[in-house]
Amino acid sequence: MSDMALNTPPEPGALELEEARQDNRSRWLLALPALLIIGCFATLPLLVMLVYAFLTPGDYGNVVWKFSTDGWVAVLLQRDIFDDTLMWADAHLSIFWRSLRLSLITTVLTLVFGVPTAWFIATRPREKRQFWLFLVTVPFWTNLLVRTIAIQELIRSEGVINLILLKIGIIDEPIQMMFTDFAIGFGMTYVYLPLMVLPVYAAVDKLDFRLVEAAHDLYAGRWTAFRRVILPLIKPGIIAGSILVFIPCLGAYVTPRVLGGGKNLMFGNLIELQFGAGRNWPLGAALSLTLMAIVMVALIYYVRVTSREREDV
Amino acid sequence: MSDTTLSGSKIETETVVPAASGKKAPKGYSVSTLPGFSIIAIFTFFALYAPIMILVLYSFNAGTSLAIWEGFSLRWYAQAAGNERVIDAAIRSLILAGSAATIASISATMAALATTRTRRFKGRTMIYALINQPLMVPEIVTAVALLIVFAWIKVMTGYTSLLYLVAAHTAFCIPFAYLPIRARLETMDDTLEVAARDLYASPMQVFRRVTLPLMWPGIIAGFMLAFVISLDDVVITEFVKSAGQETIPTYMLGQLRRVVTPEVNAISTIILVAGAVLVSLFFWVSRERR
Amino acid sequence: MPETALKTRPATTESETAVDVIGISKLFGSNQEIRALDDVSVAIRKNEFFTLLGPSGCGKTTLLRVIAGFEPPTRGSLHLGGRDISRLAPNQRPINTVFQNYALFPHMSVANNIAFGLEMLGKPKNDIRDKVTEMLQLVRMEELRSRRTSEISGGQQQRVALARALAPQPEVLLLDEPLSALDLKLRKEMQIELKRLQSETGLTFIFVTHDQEEALTMSDRIAVMNAGKILQVGSPREIYAHPSERFVANFIGESNFLNAHLSGNRVTLEAGGGTYEAVAPEGVADGKVSVLVRPEHASARPGEAAGEELAATVETVVYSGDATSLHLRLKTGETLKTKMPNGPEQSTAFGEGDAAAVTIAPGAVTILKD
Numbered sequence: 004m005s006d007m008a009l010n011t012p013p014e015p016g017a018l019e020l021e022e023a024r025q026d027n028r029s030r031w032l033l034a035l036p037a038l039l040i041i042g043c044f045a046t047l048p049l050l051v052m053l054v055y056a057f058l059t060p061g062d063y064g065n066v067v068w069k070f071s072t073d074g075w076v077a078v079l080l081q082r083d084i085f086d087d088t089l090m091w092a093d094a095h096l097s098i099f100w101r102s103l104r105l106s107l108i109t110t111v112l113t114l115v116f117g118v119p120t121a122w123f124i125a126t127r128p129r130e131k132r133q134f135w136l137f138l139v140t141v142p143f144w145t146n147l148l149v150r151t152i153a154i155q156e157l158i159r160s161e162g163v164i165n166l167i168l169l170k171i172g173i174i175d176e177p178i179q180m181m182f183t184d185f186a187i188g189f190g191m192t193y194v195y196l197p198l199m200v201l202p203v204y205a206a207v208d209k210l211d212f213r214l215v216e217a218a219h220d221l222y223a224g225r226w227t228a229f230r231r232v233i234l235p236l237i238k239p240g241i242i243a244g245s246i247l248v249f250i251p252c253l254g255a256y257v258t259p260r261v262l263g264g265g266k267n268l269m270f271g272n273l274i275e276l277q278f279g280a281g282r283n284w285p286l287g288a289a290l291s292l293t294l295m296a297i298v299m300v301a302l303i304y305y306v307r308v309t310s311r312e313r314e315d316v
Numbered sequence: 317m318s319d320t321t322l323s324g325s326k327i328e329t330e331t332v333v334p335a336a337s338g339k340k341a342p343k344g345y346s347v348s349t350l351p352g353f354s355i356i357a358i359f360t361f362f363a364l365y366a367p368i369m370i371l372v373l374y375s376f377n378a379g380t381s382l383a384i385w386e387g388f389s390l391r392w393y394a395q396a397a398g399n400e401r402v403i404d405a406a407i408r409s410l411i412l413a414g415s416a417a418t419i420a421s422i423s424a425t426m427a428a429l430a431t432t433r434t435r436r437f438k439g440r441t442m443i444y445a446l447i448n449q450p451l452m453v454p455e456i457v458t459a460v461a462l463l464i465v466f467a468w469i470k471v472m473t474g475y476t477s478l479l480y481l482v483a484a485h486t487a488f489c490i491p492f493a494y495l496p497i498r499a500r501l502e503t504m505d506d507t508l509e510v511a512a513r514d515l516y517a518s519p520m521q522v523f524r525r526v527t528l529p530l531m532w533p534g535i536i537a538g539f540m541l542a543f544v545i546s547l548d549d550v551v552i553t554e555f556v557k558s559a560g561q562e563t564i565p566t567y568m569l570g571q572l573r574r575v576v577t578p579e580v581n582a583i584s585t586i587i588l589v590a591g592a593v594l595v596s597l598f599f600w601v602s603r604e605r606r
Numbered sequence: 607m608p609e610t611a612l613k614t615r616p617a618t619t620e621s622e623t624a625v626d627v628i629g630i631s632k633l634f635g636s637n638q639e640i641r642a643l644d645d646v647s648v649a650i651r652k653n654e655f656f657t658l659l660g661p662s663g664c665g666k667t668t669l670l671r672v673i674a675g676f677e678p679p680t681r682g683s684l685h686l687g688g689r690d691i692s693r694l695a696p697n698q699r700p701i702n703t704v705f706q707n708y709a710l711f712p713h714m715s716v717a718n719n720i721a722f723g724l725e726m727l728g729k730p731k732n733d734i735r736d737k738v739t740e741m742l743q744l745v746r747m748e749e750l751r752s753r754r755t756s757e758i759s760g761g762q763q764q765r766v767a768l769a770r771a772l773a774p775q776p777e778v779l780l781l782d783e784p785l786s787a788l789d790l791k792l793r794k795e796m797q798i799e800l801k802r803l804q805s806e807t808g809l810t811f812i813f814v815t816h817d818q819e820e821a822l823t824m825s826d827r828i829a830v831m832n833a834g835k836i837l838q839v840g841s842p843r844e845i846y847a848h849p850s851e852r853f854v855a856n857f858i859g860e861s862n863f864l865n866a867h868l869s870g871n872r873v874t875l876e877a878g879g880g881t882y883e884a885v886a887p888e889g890v891a892d893g894k895v896s897v898l899v900r901p902e903h904a905s906a907r908p909g910e911a912a913g914e915e916l917a918a919t920v921e922t923v924v925y926s927g928d929a930t931s932l933h934l935r936l937k938t939g940e941t942l943k944t945k946m947p948n949g950p951e952q953s954t955a956f957g958e959g960d961a962a963a964v965t966i967a968p969g970a971v972t973i974l975k976d
Contacts (some may be wrong), residue, residue: 017440022678033430036423037490042486045450048461055464116360122356128347137599142364143592146548149584153367156374163370229350254454256551261572271456274463278460284568291457298454314321510676511709513696515723516774529713
C-alpha cells in the first residue's frame with residue numbers, strides 16, 4: 004500500500020502548487036508585523052475617523068454617539084444662530100482659498116528656483132553630481148521645524164532681512180513680514196524646494212542631449228530648444244515635482260502655525276482648531292477626510308504620470 | 317515665400333559650418349548651457365543654506381537679543397544643557413526614536429523579504445499599498461485620527477505612557493525603513509543564496525550567513541532614516557502625546573509661543589548637526605559596495 | 607557508421623550510471639502552459655563529462671536546476687547512484703553547481719568562499735583548512751586566498767567558483783555555462799583547465815552550454831536539446847557525423863540538406879550522381895527522404911560532371927584563409943555548400959557562374975528522421 008502510494012507520481016504540478024501555497028503563506032506571515040502595526044496605528048484610525056465624522060460633537064470636545072451629518076455640512080456651510088438658515092461658511096472658504104492659493108504660489112516658486120537648480124546639477128560632470136545632490140538632500144532631511152525657525156529668524160521684525168534693510172537705509176521702520184501669507188509662502192518654498200529639485204533632476208538626467216544637439220543643428224536657439232525640445236521631454240519630472248510640492252503644502256501644519264501665527268490659518272490648522280478650541284470633532288474628522296480625498300486625487304494623478312513616464316523609457 | 321526660407325537657411329548653414337567644424341575653438345559650444353540657469357541655481361544653493369547658517373551663528377551670540385551680535389559665547393548651549401525640561405525632552409526623543417526605528421526596521425526587513433524577489437503573488441500589491449499608506453496621507457490627518465483613537469483608549473483604560481507615541485512613530489517610520497531595505501534586496505544577486513543552498517546550507521544558515529550580511533547596509537540605512545524621521549516629527553507627536561510627554565520638537569514648538577530666546581537656536585543647531593551627521597552616514601552607507 | 611562511432615566512446619561505457627533522469631517534465635506558468643521539460647529521460651554515467659547542448663530556452667538550464675534541486679519536477683523522478691533524490695532539498699544533495707555568474711559571496715574572502723560548503727557540512731576546522739589549501743592548489747590560486755572576491759579577475763573568479771564547488775567532494779558537479787562570461791582566449795584556457803580538473807578528480811561533470819564548439823571539444827557525451835526534449839545523445843563524433851534529425855544537424859556545424867530516395871540501405875540523390883550507402887534511422891521507410899551532407903565532405907573541381915559526380919554551377923566563392931567555400935546550385939535548384947582546405951598555392955580557379963563537378967565522400971550521406 005505505502006509502496007504504491009510512494010510510486011504513484013504526484014498529480015501534475017501538485018508539488019509546485021503546494022510549494023507556491025506554502026511560499027505565499029510564509030510571505031504573508033513575514034509581512035504581518037509591519038502590516039499589523041500600520042493597520043492598527045495608521046489605517047484603522049482613519050476608519051474610526053470616518054465614523055466620527057458622522058457623530059454629534061460633545062460639549063467638551065470628543066463626541067456623543069448619535070448619528071449626524073452636521074460635521075459634513077459644516078465643512079462648507081454654517082447655520083445662522085438666530086434663524087437657523089444655512090449659508091456659506093465664509094471663514095472656512097477663505098481658509099480653503101488661502102491654502103489653495105499659497106500651495107499654488109509655492110509650487111510655482113519652487114519651479115522657478117528648482118528647475119534651474121536641477122538642470123545645473125544634472126549638467127555637472129558625473130562625479131561631481133553626487134556632491135550637489137547631497138547639498139540639496141541634506142536640508143530636506145534636516146528637521147522641518149528647525150528650518151521653519153530659521154526662516155522666522157530671517158524675517159522677524161528684528162530679523163536679519165529687516166536689520167540689513169534698515170542699515171542700508173532703504174526702510175526706516177522694520178517691515179512686518181511675520182504672520183502674513185507672504186511669510187507662509189516664503190517658508191513653504193524654502194522648506195519644500197528639495198521636493199521639486201529631485202524629480203526634475205531625475206528627468207534631466209535621463210534626457211538624451213543628442214536631441215538637444217539635434218534641435219540646435221536644426222537652427223533652434225537656446226530658448227527655442229528649451230521650450231520646444233527640453234521642456235516637453237522633462238515635463239513628467241516637472242509634473243511629478245509639482246505634485247510632490249503641492250500635496251504637503253496643502254496639508255501643511257507646522258509652517259503656517261509658526262510663520263502664519265493665529266490669524267492666517269491653512270487647512271491643517273483649521274483641522275487642529277476643531278480638536279482644540281473649536282471642540283467640534285466631527286467637523287474636524289470631516290475636514291480631515293476632505294483633505295485626504297483631495298490629496299488622493301493628486302496622488303492618483305501623480306502615479307499615472309510617473310508610471311506613464313516609466314513606460315516611455 | 318519658399319525662396320526666402322531657402323536662402324535664409326542657406327545663410328545659416330554657412331554660418332553654422334565653421335562653428336561646427338571648428339573643434340579647436342577656444343570655447344566649445346555646449347548645448348547644455350541655458351542663460352541664467354546657473355545663476356539661479358547658485359542663488360538657490362546659497363538660499364538653502366544661508367538661513368540655517370544664520371540660525372547657527374546666532375546660537376553662539378553672547379547677548380539676549382536675537383538681533384544684535386554681542387560676541388561669541390556658549391552661554392545658550394550651557395543654558396539648554398542646564399534646563400531640565402530640555403534634557404527630559406531630549407532623552408524622551410532619543411528613547412522614542414530608538415525604539416520606533418528599531419521596531420520599524422525589523423518589521424520592514426521582514427516585509428521587504430516577503431515582498432521582493434518573487435513573482436507576483438496574490439496580495440503583493442495590497443501589501444505594498446498598506447506599507448506605503450502612511451506616506452500617502454497628510455500628517456495632520458493621521459495625527460487627528462490617532463488622537464481620536466488614543467483618546468478613546470486612554471479614557472477606557474486610563475493608561476497613559478510613551479507606548480502610544482512609540483506605536484504611532486513606528487507606524488509612520490516603517491515605510492521609510494522599508495524603502496532602502498527593499499532597494500538593497502532588489503539589487504542583491506539571488507543566485508548567491510542559491511549557491512549557499514547548493515553548498516549544503518540549511519535555509520536558516522543561508523539567511524544568517526549570506527542574506528543577512530548582504531542586507532546589512534540596507535537595514536542600517538533604513539534604521540537611520542526611520543530614526544531621523546521619528547526624531548524630527550512634530551505633528552503626530554503633538555497630537556498623540558499625553559501631558560508632560562514633550563519631545564525636543566514639541567518643546568521647541570511650545571517655546572515659539574513664548575518669548576523666544578537663543579536657547580531654541582542652540583537646540584536647533586544641535587539637532588541640525590545630529591541630523592546632518594546621520595544623513596551623511598546614510599549617504600555613505602547606501603553608497604558603500606555599489 | 608555506428609561501428610566507427612562506438613570506437614570513440616570513452617572506456618567508461620560499461621560503468622554504472624551516476625545520474626538517472628527518468629521521465630522528467632517541468633511545466634511553468636499559471637496554467638502550467640509552458641513546457642520547459644517534456645518527458646526527459648537520460649542516464650549520465652559515472653566519471654563522464656556530459657554536456658547538455660541547445661539554444662537558449664531549450665530547457666537545458668531547467669534540467670540542471672532540477673538535478674541540483676532548485677526546481678521540483680512536475681513529473682518524473684531523479685536517481686543518484688540508484689537512490690531516489692527527487693524529494694531532497696538542494697542542501698541535502700551531494701551535487702554542487704558552478705553558477706553562470708559564479709555567485710561568489712562578496713562579503714567573504716576567497717578562502718572563506720571555498721570553505722563555506724565544508725563548514726555547512728560540519729567538517730572539523732583543521733580538515734577545512736587543509737581542504738581549502740588543497741583546492742587552492744588544485745586551481746592554482748594559493749597566493750590569492752585572503753583576497754576579496756570583488757578584487758580578483760573574471761578568470762580567477764571562475765577558478766574560485768570551481769574550487770568552491772569541488773571542495774565538498776560532490777558526486778556530481780553541475781556547470782551552468784560557466785565560461786560564457788570570459789573572453790575568447792580565457793575561455794580556451796579554461797576549457798583545458800576544466801578537462802584537466804575532471805580527469806584529476808574523476809568526477810561526473812554535467813556541463814550546460816549553447817556553444818557547439820565548446821561541447822564538441824570538451825565532452826565525452828553530448829545531449830542535444832530543443833523545446834524541452836532531448837533529441838539525441840551521443841559522443842561528439844556521433845552527434846556531428848550522424849545527427850539523427852535536421853535540428854541537431856543544423857545546430858552543430860554547417861549542413862547541406864538534400865532530397866533523396868531511399869531503397870534498402872542505398873540512397874540516391876535527386877540531384878543525380880551515384881548511389882551512397884547509409885543506415886536509415888528507426889522509423890524511416892523506403893521512399894523519399896532528406897539527407898545531410900557536411901560541406902567538408904563534399905569536394906568540387908572545375909568542369910563538367912562525369913560518372914558519379916554531381917553537376918553544379920558556382921554561385922559564390924568565399925575565401926576564409928585555411929579553406930575556400932563554394933556555394934553551388936545543383937540542377938534540382940537545391941544549393942550545396944562545399945568547403946575545401948587551401949593548399950600553399952593559389953586556390954582553385956573557380957569563378958562565379960562556372961560549371962563545377964561535385965564528389966561526395968563515401969559514408970558522408972546521413973539520413974535524417976524528418
